Structure formats: structure tokens, C-alpha cells
Amino acid sequence: MLLLLTLALLAGATCRAQNIQGNNIGTYFYIVDEGKGEIKSIRIFYTGARLLKGIQLQFQNQWSDIQGGRSSRFEEFLMNDDEYVIKVLGSVGLCMNSLTFITNKGTEFSFGKKKGRPIAESGGPDQHLQTINGVYSHICLQGIGFKWTDNILRRPGEPVPTSGTAKGKEDSKDKKKEEQQEEEDDDDDVDDVHNNFEEWKDEKK
Known part of the structure; x- marks a missing residue:
């Protein structure tokens, strides 16, 4: 029984690691988004060397917990109404060095310094960023992953629009x-x- 439980945990960790861009070794995190609405703001905390140390998302008016490390050095990217992230670029070395978020309005906002191995990800032409997961150490963010969803935007508690076919x-x-x-x-x-x-x-x- 203990062996099966261990194998299940290892399999879960492996599946999670497959979705991570960058390094997979560290503490895994997932920013829970269910029922909170769309991402309105992204906040990145920096190390003294301006590596990415921690991340926090705002869903409508509700901020998530900080994943990674908190710092007095941080930047924030606030999106307008009906604006959402459709593509993410970045660079990684021993830590996540940079992230650039691109929206459907053509806005680009970059965090950190662009150096190291480049990464790029998008959900496709009809999807936008729903939430973020990743891996961090006591020093910095090690790797990052992205969850995408279809472009049907609703506020929390708003009923799903029904088709006019019926x-x-x-x-x-x-x-x-x-x-x-x-x-x-x-x-x-x-x-x-x-x-x-x-x-x-x-x-x-």
C-alpha cells in the first residue's frame, strides 16, 4: 500500500513537471483560480539581482497568495477590462530571469532581465491565460507553467449564456x-x- 502511494505521488509530480518551463526541482505551486474570475493583474517580486523571486495574481478584486518569495522589490502589470493574456515569453537560467506577457490588445509587459534560454507558450488562437503554476526554491522561481482556457469571459457567479438555438x-x-x-x-x-x-x-x- 505504501509503495502504491509513493508511486502515485511520484507520478503526480512527474505529470506536473511536464508542464513546467524551466527547472523542475523545487517546491511545486499552483495558483488556484476556480470561481474567482479572470486575471486582472500580475505582480512579480525580485531578488537583489533582479531574478524572479515570487509571483502573485489578482482575479477581479481578489489577490492570490504569493508563490515563491516576497520582496520589497516588485512590479505589477494591470490589465484593462476585456483584456487578457494570450501569449507568454520568457528566459531562464538557474532561475527564471524574465517573463513577458502579451495581451489580446497588443500590450506587452516585461518582468526581469532577458537572458538565458528563451521560452514561449500560448494556448492557441481561441484561448487566454487562466492561471499559473510552477516551481520555486528559497532563492527564486525555478520554473513556470501556464493553464489556458477558452475565450468565454464571465464574472464570478455570472450564469453561462445559453445558446439561442433552442x-x-x-x-x-x-x-x-x-x-x-x-x-x-x-x-x-x-x-x-x-x-x-x-x-x-x-x-x-
């Missing part, structure tokens, strides 16, 4: 019923005219 079908059915009713009414009118004509002919006789 309504369209109902409207079509209602319209068809009305047309059928009108045809029946027209037929009744024709019958009434015909009957009246026959009665008139009988009276003339």
Missing part, C-alpha cells in the same frame, strides 16, 4: 402553429362563403 426552434414552432391556424381559419372562411352561396342558390330556386 429559442429559435421554439419560435419557429410557434410561427408554424400560427401559420397552420391562419390556414385553417382561411379554409373556414372559404367554406362559409361556399355554404352561403349554396344557400343563396337554393333560395333563388
Whole structure:
């Protein structure tokens, strides 16, 4: 039983590591986003040498916990309404040296110094950044990963918009019923005219 549990933990760590850009050795983190809305701001904390030390995300008006290390040296990237990250560039050496976030509005914001091995990731043409995971040590951020989601933006608690297809079908059915009713009414009118004509002919006789 203990062996199976150990293997399961190792497998989970391996799966997580496969999604990390940079170095995989260190303490794993995942910034929980469920039910908090879209990312509105990204905050990066620096070491004295301006390496990336910690990261924090703001979902609507709620800030996440700081992952990695806190520092008095930090920068923050605030996005406008209807703006979201569609691509991330960066560079890594022994630590994460830089990250550049690119939005659907064409805005680019860079953290750190661009040196070392380059990295690049995006979710595709119809996706945007949902949250971030990664690995850190007591010195800096070692590696980073990105979770992408479809471009259907909603505020927390906002109902999922329903497709108009069902309504369209109902409207079509209602319209068809009305047309059928009108045809029946027209037929009744024709019958009434015909009957009246026959009665008139009988009276003339």
C-alpha cells in the first residue's frame, strides 16, 4: 500500500513537471483560480539581482497568495477590462530571469532581465491565460507553467449564456402553429362563403 502511494505521488509530480518551463526541482505551486474570475493583474517580486523571486495574481478584486518569495522589490502589470493574456515569453537560467506577457490588445509587459534560454507558450488562437503554476526554491522561481482556457469571459457567479438555438426552434414552432391556424381559419372562411352561396342558390330556386 505504501509503495502504491509513493508511486502515485511520484507520478503526480512527474505529470506536473511536464508542464513546467524551466527547472523542475523545487517546491511545486499552483495558483488556484476556480470561481474567482479572470486575471486582472500580475505582480512579480525580485531578488537583489533582479531574478524572479515570487509571483502573485489578482482575479477581479481578489489577490492570490504569493508563490515563491516576497520582496520589497516588485512590479505589477494591470490589465484593462476585456483584456487578457494570450501569449507568454520568457528566459531562464538557474532561475527564471524574465517573463513577458502579451495581451489580446497588443500590450506587452516585461518582468526581469532577458537572458538565458528563451521560452514561449500560448494556448492557441481561441484561448487566454487562466492561471499559473510552477516551481520555486528559497532563492527564486525555478520554473513556470501556464493553464489556458477558452475565450468565454464571465464574472464570478455570472450564469453561462445559453445558446439561442433552442429559442429559435421554439419560435419557429410557434410561427408554424400560427401559420397552420391562419390556414385553417382561411379554409373556414372559404367554406362559409361556399355554404352561403349554396344557400343563396337554393333560395333563388
